[in-house]
Amino acid sequence: MSGKRAESRERTKNALITAAQELLATNDLDASIASICKTAEIAVGTFYNYFDSKRALLNAAAEAALLTYTPQLEAIMAANLDDPAIGFIRATRFSCRMPEYLPRTAKIIVAAGPQAFTDFNPYAQPAFKALQTSIDRGLAKCDDPVAFFVAFSGAYQNVLAFSLSSASFTSVNADQMIAGFMRQLGYSEEKVQEVCFTPFDLSKIAPGYKPSES
Numbered sequence: 001m002s003g004k005r006a007e008s009r010e011r012t013k014n015a016l017i018t019a020a021q022e023l024l025a026t027n028d029l030d031a032s033i034a035s036i037c038k039t040a041e042i043a044v045g046t047f048y049n050y051f052d053s054k055r056a057l058l059n060a061a062a063e064a065a066l067l068t069y070t071p072q073l074e075a076i077m078a079a080n081l082d083d084p085a086i087g088f089i090r091a092t093r094f095s096c097r098m099p100e101y102l103p104r105t106a107k108i109i110v111a112a113g114p115q116a117f118t119d120f121n122p123y124a125q126p127a128f129k130a131l132q133t134s135i136d137r138g139l140a141k142c143d144d145p146v147a148f149f150v151a152f153s154g155a156y157q158n159v160l161a162f163s164l165s166s167a168s169f170t171s172v173n174a175d176q177m178i179a180g181f182m183r184q185l186g187y188s189e190e191k192v193q194e195v196c197f198t199p200f201d202l203s204k205i206a207p208g209y210k211p212s213e214s
Contacts, residue, residue: 013050015040020061024111025104029058062112065105072209077130085134088127089182089195092156094205096174099163101202101211110161114154124153134185141186152181171200 019039023031033054037044051057073091080087098106128149134140142148155177162169179196183189202209 009050012040012042012046015042016047016050016057017061017064020057021065021108024058024061024065024108027107027111029111058112062108065108068105069102069211072206074126076206077126083134083137083139084130085140085185086191086195088130088134089178090205091127092152093175093178093196093200094202095156096159096163096178097171097200097202099160100171102213103164104213106160106164110157110164114157124149142184148181148184155181175200 016036019036022039023029023036033047034044036054036057037047047057051060073095076091076094077084077087080090098109128145131140131142131149132145135142135145159169159174159177163171163174175196179192182192182196187195
């Protein structure tokens with residue numbers, strides 16, 4: 001494939017993803033493939049050269065949105081190598097504030113649903129690996145890490161949904177949810193208070209990070 005053709009394919013794919021992200025951000029999930037293609041300014045027949053279904057496109061759109069800040073989550077986890085599960089918890093505390101820092105991305109994640117979130121391996125796998133590493137080292141306690149992670153992921157999505165839909169649901173509620181899961185992992189109350197209830201300072205937990213959405 002020539003360089004120009006590859007660039008053309010990439011532009012077309014990106015146009016579809018951008019159109020799908022707008023649907024997710026506005027919760028317009030009933031839109032047809034034809035209307036998506038119209039927004040992306042491509043022929044309907046071209047769609048299937050890139051995606052097998054609308055669901056596949058929506059998943060790709062959610063993944064693309066998550067990729068914009070996944071490196072920062074990994075950086076937070078990497079700063080806690082002595083106990084990777086603590087890094088996972090701190091990264092989640094940061095993520096739960098996404099409706100404040102990145103509201104459009106938060107809306108995309110919520111609208112895409114659990115399937116897109118859990119299927120996105122570059123996003124989910126580092127967090128699960130961090131949890132498993134701490135369990136293997138005896139730093140965290142969990143009989144079924146997979147079940148724990150599934151429950152945690154669902155709770156995280158609910159936090160985003162409630163944060164976006166209810167003014168009464170605040171970051172304090174999110175921190176309480178995270179603390180509950182941290183207690184399930186066997187951490188002391190002193191450690192729970194240190195990780196989950198100290199004043200949240202974005203400049204400290206994510207140095208140099210400046211959230212922005214186009």
